[in-house]
Amino acid sequence: MSGLTHIEARRRILNMVPACKGWKRYEDVAQSGKDPPWIVLKFIENQRLTTESLAVTTKLATLEIRVVGDTADGIGVICDKMCDALQGVWPGRPFGRISLDVDSGVYASELVSTVTNLPYLMRVLRFRVSWAAC
Amino acid sequence: MIVDTSEVKAFAAKLQAVPERKQRRVSMIVKKAAQNVKNETRSDLTSSGNAAFRHIPISYEMSDRGSVVEADVAPDDGGAGNLANLAFFGTAKGGGTHDFYQHARAEFPNLVRELRRAAMGL
Numbered sequence: 001m002s003g004l005t006h007i008e009a010r011r012r013i014l015n016m017v018p019a020c021k022g023w024k025r026y027e028d029v030a031q032s033g034k035d036p037p038w039i040v041l042k043f044i045e046n047q048r049l050t051t052e053s054l055a056v057t058t059k060l061a062t063l064e065i066r067v068v069g070d071t072a073d074g075i076g077v078i079c080d081k082m083c084d085a086l087q088g089v090w091p092g093r094p095f096g097r098i099s100l101d102v103d104s105g106v107y108a109s110e111l112v113s114t115v116t117n118l119p120y121l122m123r124v125l126r127f128r129v130s131w132a133a134c
Numbered sequence: 135m136i137v138d139t140s141e142v143k144a145f146a147a148k149l150q151a152v153p154e155r156k157q158r159r160v161s162m163i164v165k166k167a168a169q170n171v172k173n174e175t176r177s178d179l180t181s182s183g184n185a186a187f188r189h190i191p192i193s194y195e196m197s198d199r200g201s202v203v204e205a206d207v208a209p210d211d212g213g214a215g216n217l218a219n220l221a222f223f224g225t226a227k228g229g230g231t232h233d234f235y236q237h238a239r240a241e242f243p244n245l246v247r248e249l250r251r252a253a254m255g256l
Binding site for chain 1: 219220222223224225226227228230235
């Protein structure tokens with residue numbers, strides 16, 4: 001067994017997400033009462049591959065990065081940085097390489113800026129990563 | 135000497151008709167796959183706890199250009215269709231619990247299996 005726990009896997013993957021100056025970073029959910037720009041990270045272990053006898057061989061997880069900001073360009077810069085830091089990168093044993101799975105593109109969020117009276121824009125990137133369970 | 139070539143001619147005619155017949159079949163298979171993806175996505179959305187999400191329309195467009203057959207499955211623009219991003223990717227704070235790409239991925243093995251069958255024989 002690789003002995004990698006969920007918490008350890010989560011910590012190792014989230015540590016690879018680059019810090020972005022001026023963008024608040026939250027895990028799982030954004031803090032109430034605060035305004036964007038922010039980045040919400042979520043690590044969800046959501047699939048297991050098994051042998052015929054149902055022994056788990058591989059665990060798969062999705063790293064979701066939710067980037068919310070004022071402008072599409074600002075969001076583009078952050079997402080570009082995220083993709084550069086994560087796409088195809090190998091976190092080391094027992095992980096496989098991280099791959100970009102889904103990119104939502106930029107769309108208007110439900111939050112409206114009190115400064116510009118325009119909706120905040122957002123973009124969601126979902127990366128997939130797997131690691132050996134045995 | 136008289137040689138009966140009727141069977142050879144019939145075979146040649148059959149060969150000639152193959153590309154057109156195969157292409158029709160490929161189009162049908164791709165269309166069926168698109169329909170399945172649409173149905174799965176719609177049934178996912180209709181199970182939503184959010185009333186507006188339940189009305190997001192999903193449709194597909196077929197594009198048949200010679201050797202390329204495509205189906206583009208997507209939510210419709212306008213009305214409840216504008217909520218598709220929120221349903222599939224969530225709001226600024228989280229969410230996005232409905233699947234979209236996953237339904238297409240689940241259909242992909244069926245599509246490949248049927249295309250392989252279509253490619254076999256005359």
